[in-house]
Amino acid sequence: xxxxxxxxxxxxxxxxxxxxxxxxxxxxxxxxxxxxxxxxxxxxxxxxxxxxxxxxxxxxxxxxxxxxxxxxxxxxxxxxxxxxxxxxxxxxxxxxxxxxxxxxxxxxxxxxxxxxxx
Amino acid sequence: xxxxxxxxxxxxxxxxxxxxxxxxxxxxxxxxxxxxxxxxxxxxxxxxxxxxxxxxxxxxxxxxxxxxxxxxxxxxxxxxxxxxxxxxxxxxxxxxxxxxx
Numbered sequence: 001x002x003x004x005x006x007x008x009x010x011x012x013x014x015x016x017x018x019x020x021x022x023x024x025x026x027x028x029x030x031x032x033x034x035x036x037x038x039x040x041x042x043x044x045x046x047x048x049x050x051x052x053x054x055x056x057x058x059x060x061x062x063x064x065x066x067x068x069x070x071x072x073x074x075x076x077x078x079x080x081x082x083x084x085x086x087x088x089x090x091x092x093x094x095x096x097x098x099x100x101x102x103x104x105x106x107x108x109x110x111x112x113x114x115x116x117x118x
Numbered sequence: 119x120x121x122x123x124x125x126x127x128x129x130x131x132x133x134x135x136x137x138x139x140x141x142x143x144x145x146x147x148x149x150x151x152x153x154x155x156x157x158x159x160x161x162x163x164x165x166x167x168x169x170x171x172x173x174x175x176x177x178x179x180x181x182x183x184x185x186x187x188x189x190x191x192x193x194x195x196x197x198x199x200x201x202x203x204x205x206x207x208x209x210x211x212x213x214x215x216x217x218x219x
Contacts, residue, residue, distance in 0.1 A: 031162065036151075041206055071164040074155070075172055079209050082151065083158040 028066040029087035035060050037080040049076050137187055137202055145186055145201070148208060149178035175213050190215040 035055040039047040053073055054062045063086065064070045074083055137145065156172050176185070184198070189212050191199035197219050201207055 029162070031158075037209060039209075042209055066162045066164065068164040068166050071159045071162065072166060072168060074159055075168055078152050078155045078159075078172070079148070079211060081155065083155045085158055085162050 029085050030063040030065055031070060031074060032084040032086050033062050033064065033074065034082040035080060036082050039077070039080060042080075046077055046080070049073050050080070053077075055081070133203060134200075136200060141202070142187055146178055149181070149186065149213075152211060153177050175211070181213065185213060185215065190219050 033053060033055065035050065035058055038058055039050050050056075053064065053070075054060075066085075074081065156169075156175070159169060160173060178186070187201055188198040189201045189204060190197060201212060204210070204212055
């Protein structure tokens, strides 16, 4: 595994990886967690667990470094999320280009009001 | 909300006795998703007791249909009811039943 894999991968990663990079776990990867079902109607604990994981909307994606603490949180909401493991090599070698999935094909080039010519 | 009979002018909540094949397909999908999540967490190399408990759950392929689509109910003569009668049944794990049932 490249030493600077995290540095090189950073442009592709959401902001919370910066917190992980201050505490690099060598040889360990990340959980990529997608919220697929909301916790509406479930006990407050489930809703708060999602909040603690940083999942506020359906289809939101977060990365968390591998740890037993995070794994326990994920187990609590295992019916609501999709969990993948991502390793540094996946990022460096381009197997995972984008954490949040493939691009939509559209790019925001600005506000229509800013581009008005009259 | 309670249901009451039509000839009493009430509302009948039409929860079917058994799941349709499409709904059963979705049940299996959800079970597999949970299996994959547990496997992913195991693959990450962490170890703790709750993970052992979760790993000990029967996987979707190992579960008999009787457990996938039905669950224990002490009030029914067969001690079973449709799993879709459990509140929030698509968002909870309900795989094991009391020993002997």
